[in-house]
Amino acid sequence: xxxxxRVTDIFTGTKILALLVIVGAGIWYFFGGDNVNNLETxxxxxxxxxxxxxLAFYNGLFSYSGWNYLNFVTEELKNxxxxxxxxxxxxxxxxxxVYVITNAAYFTVLSKEEILSSAAVAVTFxxxxxxxxAWVMPLFVACSTFGSLNGAIFASSRLFFVGAxxxxxxxxxxxxxxxxxxxxxxxxxLCIITLFLLFTDDVYSLINYVSFVEILFILISISGLxxxxxxxxxxxxxxxxxxxxxxxxxxxxxxx
Amino acid sequence: MIPRSGGDYAYIEVAFGPLPAFLYLWxxxxxxxxxxxxxxxLTFAQYLLKPFWPxxxxxxxxxxxLAALITCKWIKVTNxxxxxxSHCPPSLQVSLL
Numbered sequence: 001x002x003x004x005x006r007v008t009d010i011f012t013g014t015k016i017l018a019l020l021v022i023v024g025a026g027i028w029y030f031f032g033g034d035n036v037n038n039l040e041t042x043x044x045x046x047x048x049x050x051x052x053x054x055l056a057f058y059n060g061l062f063s064y065s066g067w068n069y070l071n072f073v074t075e076e077l078k079n080x081x082x083x084x085x086x087x088x089x090x091x092x093x094x095x096x097x098v099y100v101i102t103n104a105a106y107f108t109v110l111s112k113e114e115i116l117s118s119a120a121v122a123v124t125f126x127x128x129x130x131x132x133x134a135w136v137m138p139l140f141v142a143c144s145t146f147g148s149l150n151g152a153i154f155a156s157s158r159l160f161f162v163g164a165x166x167x168x169x170x171x172x173x174x175x176x177x178x179x180x181x182x183x184x185x186x187x188x189x190l191c192i193i194t195l196f197l198l199f200t201d202d203v204y205s206l207i208n209y210v211s212f213v214e215i216l217f218i219l220i221s222i223s224g225l226x227x228x229x230x231x232x233x234x235x236x237x238x239x240x241x242x243x244x245x246x247x248x249x250x251x252x253x254x255x256x
Numbered sequence: 257m258i259p260r261s262g263g264d265y266a267y268i269e270v271a272f273g274p275l276p277a278f279l280y281l282w283x284x285x286x287x288x289x290x291x292x293x294x295x296x297x298l299t300f301a302q303y304l305l306k307p308f309w310p311x312x313x314x315x316x317x318x319x320x321x322l323a324a325l326i327t328c329k330w331i332k333v334t335n336x337x338x339x340x341x342s343h344c345p346p347s348l349q350v351s352l353l
Binding site: 065068069071072073074075076080081119120122123127134135137138141142145146148149152153155156158159160161162163166168169173186189190191193194195196197198199201203206207209210213214217218220221223224225227228 | 258259260261262263264265266267268269270271272274276277278280281282283284285286287288289290291292293294295296297298299300302303304306307310313314316319320323324327328
């Protein structure tokens with residue numbers, strides 16, 4: 001836990017640094033002359049059919065996936081009633097602001113055609129803006145992906161641990177190496193499926209594939225919360241939103 | 257609040273019972289986690305190889321092979337890391353699973 005947290009801290013710092021470099025270069029470009037051509041017609045040529053809007057949501061939400069990872073390790077948190085809501089309240093606005101201004105920087109510097117044709121937007125951006133220092137961007141991205149893999153494996157191992165504790169996984173997958181205490185069988189199992197998925201190199205089809213399933217289950221979780229609110233309204237909750245505020249108000253008007 | 261690990265799994269189980277939670281666990285094992293890892297590995301490979309092909313995209317095969325290597329390598333990395341960790345007190349080890 002301690003080491004995972006330290007590795008995550010370091011790689012998150014690297015990632016934020018890289019994003020701030022991009023934002024800084026974007027601001028410098030924006031105020032460095034009449035360079036706002038790319039922002040004049042930002043939505044030109046967009047598709048507006050519902051299917052494409054849904055795909056846009058999948059791709060947009062994918063970049064935030066991982067927002068719920070802290071919930072996977074609730075049992076290991078100190079004072080989760082206080083720290084879990086605090087972590088969410090701090091991290092979500094910060095991440096949202098940083099991602100939005102980073103994308104604004106991309107769209108300021110690069111034209112729509114450049115972004116669409118580039119497989120690695122950050123590298124294209126760095127080639128254009130950073131000159132001789134452009135080589136740092138692939139390294140930053142490598143650190144960032146390593147950090148996110150670290151976090152994903154940390155969270156998913158807890159998920160399989162809890163599932164195995166409930167008897168929902170076959171014994172072979174939930175085994176743990178005696179010497180190293182790592183869940184080797186489940187890691188090998190995941191590795192094999194991941195290798196099959198690598199037969200495609202189209203990251204976007206994989207994103208659509210995983211986002212659809214992920215959002216479906218998040219929808220089930222959210223409806224579960226609403227359901228619990230109705231069936232067990234007096235449970236202890238650290239955050240309680242007044243869901244039916246409008247309906248209650250209406251009732252007050254109707255009742256007298 | 258549900259003071260248990262497992263995220264969506266714990267919430268779904270408390271709200272709707274063991275069967276939907278079981279389905280979520282297996283979907284996570286077969287789709288969510290491997291696809292997420294595959295996307296991360298492909299992104300890693302694409303960005304690391306991009307400087308070697310400055311004027312065009314890196315070849316598909318190179319990206320896939322590097323992504324596959326990093327996926328397989330990951331088991332070894334976590335394993336050796338855990339071996340190093342096994343000199344620590346047992347409580348720390350269990351939390352590192």
